[in-house]
Amino acid sequence: MTAWGVTGLTVERGGHVSLADVSVSVDPGEIVAVVGGDGAGKTTLLRTLAGAIRPTEGEVSAPSLERIGFMPTAAGVWRDLSVDENIAFVAAAHGLSGSVLEERRAALLRGAGLEGATTRLARNLSGGMRQKLAFSLAMLHRPELLILDEPSTGVDPVSRVDLWRMVSLAASQGAAVVMATTYLDEAERAHRVLVLNGGAVLLDGTPAEVLDGVPGHVVAADAPGEPARTWRRGRRYRVWSPDDPPAGVARVADIEDAVVAAAIAKGD
Amino acid sequence: MKAMILKEFRELRRDRRTMAMLIILPIVLLTIFGYAANFTVDSIPTRVIGPGAEQVAANAPDLFDIGEVDTDATTDDALTWMQDNDTEVVIDTTTQPPTAYIDGASLFTAQSASAAFGRMGDQVQVDILYNPDLDTSWVMVPALIGLILTFIGTIITSIGLVKERQTGTLEQLAVMPLKPADVIVGKIAPYFLLASFDMLVVTLLGVWIFDVPFNGNPWLFALGAGIFLFVVLGLGVLISTASQTQAQAIQLAIMMLLPQILLSGFIFPLDAMPTAIAAIGRCLPLTYFVEIAQGIFLRGAGIEALWLPYVVLTGMALFVFTAAVLRFRRDLAPSAHHRAKAKAA
Incomplete structure (x- = not known):
C-alpha cells in the first residue's frame, strides 16, 4: 500500500508564497479533507499534487497521470459536449473501451443520477449535476489518487449528499482521496483533516485529533x-x-x- | 459620477491591450494607412526587347523603370518573363509597331501602364495579359481566399483554444494522460480541416460566380494554401497563448489582421508604397499567399516562377508554428514534468 502526498512543499508564484513547508499524506481507502479560508492554499496544494504546478521546494509523491483522477474547481467538464460525449472523450484519453467502459459508465451515471441526462449538453445541466458529472469523469478510470477541488461548492444539499456518497464509495473501492472543501461538516466525515491558513498548516490529524489539537x-x-x-x-x-x-x-x-x-x- | 469616471480610468490603465488599441493603434493605423493607401503607381518595372529596344527605351516615359534592354531576346522570352512575374511590362520591338505586354494581374500597375501607352497613340500596341478587361474581381478573389483563411486561422482558432482555458478544461487536459503533442494536434487538426474545406468552397465559388480563370496547377495551389494555413493557424495558437479570455484573443487577432489587409498588396499595390512600408508588407504571410494565388489563378505560373513565396511561407510556417507549439506546450508542461518524475520513480 503506497501513501501519496507532499513533504515539505513550498510553492512560490509571482513572488508570493502560496504554500510554505506543507506536508500531507493519504493512504489508499482514506479521505483527507483540506480546509481553510480564502487564499489558504487549498487549490495550490491540490494542483501541485495533480502535477499542474511545479513545486518550488519539497517532494511530491503521486502516481502517474494515468492513475490520477482530478476534478478542478471549475468543474472540468466540456460544456459543449453532452454527458455521453464527455464520458467518451475521457474514456478514450484513458484507453477505456468495450464492456469495461460500459460497466463503469453505467455505474457512475446511476450513482450520479445522470442516467436520464446522457444526451444533454453539459452547459444545460444544473450546477449539482455538472459537479457530479465532473466527479464521474475523474472516477471513470478508477484512479489510485482522486483529487477533488471543492466538489460540493455551490451545490444544493441533496446533490451534496449524492456527491459525498460517491466520494465515500470511491474510497471504499481503494482510492486515496484528497478533497478541498469549504463545508466543515464534510471535513468531519473525512478520515483526516488538514487545516491551512495563509499557506501554512494550522492543524493536521484525524477529526478527533484536530478537535483536541x-x-x-x-x-x-x-x-x-x-x-x-x-x-x-x-x-x-x-x-x-x-x-x-x-x-x-x-x-x-x-x-x-x-x-x-x-x-x-x-x-x- | 466622479467616482465612476475614476474607477473606469483605473480599470483602463490596467487593461494594457485596450489602452494600446485606444492610443497606439490609431496612430499606427493613420501613419501606415496614410502611406499605404495609394493607388497611384509612380514606377513600373519594364524590360525592352528586340532590334529597336535601345531607341524605345531612351524615349519611354519616366513612369517606366527600364531595367533591362535586350536586343536579342524574343517574344517567347518576353512571355516567359511575364509569366514568371520577373517584370510588369515588356515592350517588344520585334513587331511593328512595338507591342507592350502588360501584366493584368497587377491591377493598378496595369491601369497606369495602359493609360500611359494610350497617351502615346499608335506608337505602341498594348496587349494586357492574364486579365485583359482589367476586371477587379479577377485580382481580388484569389487574394480574398487568403484573407478568409487568415480570418479563420487567427480569429476562429484562437477563440476555440482560449475557450478551453477560459472554462478551466485546459487545466483538466494538463493532468490527463495525454501527450502535449496529442493535445496540440487534436486541437488544431479540426480547424485545419475546416479551413481547408472553406478554402475549397471559396475557390470554387470565386471561379463560378466571378468567372475568375484558374490557369495554374490546382495541386500547387493546394500546397501553397496548406503552408499558408499552417502560418495562420500558428498565429491563432500564439494569440491564444497570450490571451486569457476570448475578448482578448479577438483584440489581438484584429491587431494582426489589419496590417495584413492593408499592407499585403491585395488592396494597395506594394510598388506604390514607400520602401519602409512595403518592407513591413514583405514580412506578412498574406503578401506571399497573394503572390502565389494570383500567380497560379491568373498567370498559370508554376513552381519555377513562385518558388520564392513558397520558400518564404514555408520558413514562416516553421517559425510561427514551432513558436506556437512551444508556448502552448508550456501550459501543459508541469504535467509533463510530473509524468517524467512518476516514470523515474
Missing part, C-alpha cells in the same frame, strides 16, 4: 466577549480562551469551531 478552548456564550476572540455562530457567540478547558470538557465542539479558534490562536 486546538490550543486553549472555546465556550458558547449568549453575549460577546473580547472582540478579537469572539465570533458569532447562529444565534449565539463563541469565545476562545487560551487557557486549557476544565477537566472533562472538550476544547471545541466541532471542526468549525476548531478552525476558527486555531486561526485566532495563531494571530493572538
